[in-house]
Amino acid sequence: MSTAPVCVSVDCPAKTNLTLHVGDPREQWGGRHELDTIYCAISLADTLTATLKPPGTGFSLELEGDHLGDLSSADMRRNHAVLALFAMAEEAGREPDVALSIDKRIPVGAGLAGGSTDAAGTILALNELWELDWPLERLKRVAATLGSDMPFCIAGGYAHGTGCGERTEAIAPDCDEAAVLRRQGYCGSLVVGAYRSQLSTPQVYAAFDRLGAGEGDDNHLQRAAISLHPRSGEAIAAALGAGARHAFVSGSGPSVVAFTPTPAIRQAVVAAWQHSGSVDRIIAAEAPAEPMLKRHGCTIS
Structure with a gap:
């Protein structure tokens, strides 16, 4: 019989866009632009740790790192990882009694999806911590409610993104498209x-x-x-x-x-x-x- 973990950590890689083609803004998307992009995750990573807390004690967030930018003074309830915790708790019917800590290495406000990948890491950690065993596609659907880059950050690797960037199709390592990217x-x-x-x-x-x-x-x-x-x-x-x-x-x-x-x-x-x-x-x-x-x-x- 397996023992439920009380603590899960995730190394959450940054992303870059190998291509980023920007279309027209769409009114139905709140003015956001249509995108066609090739995502690529890179090994520069934050480490997010999620630890179970006693029932009824609520959540906590701790940030560590030498380059926190404006995160150190921001409202922690608006932190992407905390928003991901709330979204997963609602989806799973759980209370957000979890301590989150993030060791920040990805520069803040840098075009590297540091906040988005922390949210994705939270979703992945809670899937394990709460023993939900949800497939990646369900986790991506939760991530898509939070931001455009987040579904990609759930899986990393290479992917093709459309819509506002939230609709992703993985580019498998052994497929022709991945081989072309490597040759390039x-x-x-x-x-x-x-x-x-x-x-x-x-x-x-x-x-x-x-x-x-x-x-x-x-x-x-x-x-x-x-x-x-x-x-x-x-x-x-x-x-x-x-x-x-x-x-x-x-x-x-x-x-x-x-x-x-x-x-x-x-x-x-x-x-x-x-x-x-x-x-x-x-x-x-x-x-x-x-x-x-x-x-x-x-x-x-």
Whole structure:
């Protein structure tokens, strides 16, 4: 007979968009734009831990990390992970008597879906903690009620996203489409150029509505993001000049992702960024990545 876990942790990978084609805003979607995107999860990850609390004691949230941005002063009831806890509790008919802790490594407000992947990690952890045994498709439906990137973050890997990005179709590792992405260099080693500053996604979309997409940009939001945060454009130019196979703004930015096919090119990109001062932090990662769950026997005092 299995013993129910009292503590589950999930390494929740960040996401980037290998392509992000932005269509018209849709009134029925509250003005959000139609998207066609190829998602890719990367190994830069937050670690979310969910621990059972005594009945009737409610939830708690603890944040750790050196780069919390505006999360440290935000209302914790609006945190994406807490909203995911409430949504799962309602769906499962459970009380949200759970302690959540998040070790933040993904930059905040960076176009890397840090909040969305924390929500997805919460959903995955509660599915295990509460022994629900729900399939991924049901978990994705819960995630879709919370935000556009969250269904993708449930599974990670590669995926094709449509709608507002919430409708996802996994790209299996052994399928032809995944093989094409690998041949194009969208796999293996990469570096993330991160910033102390953040960009508001609505602000970037407003700039996109004024400016449109840049010629040849597979990320249609890149021109808008660079207009608001010029250092992102400088980082892209520096990375491509140093030999990166691809370099682009991640999502709505301002972070820049550079795929580096060899260790020498990775070193060259890092050196170019350091020399130019075009990024504030440099983070090594791999792609694609998937969430990783761990069961523990931990307790809370």
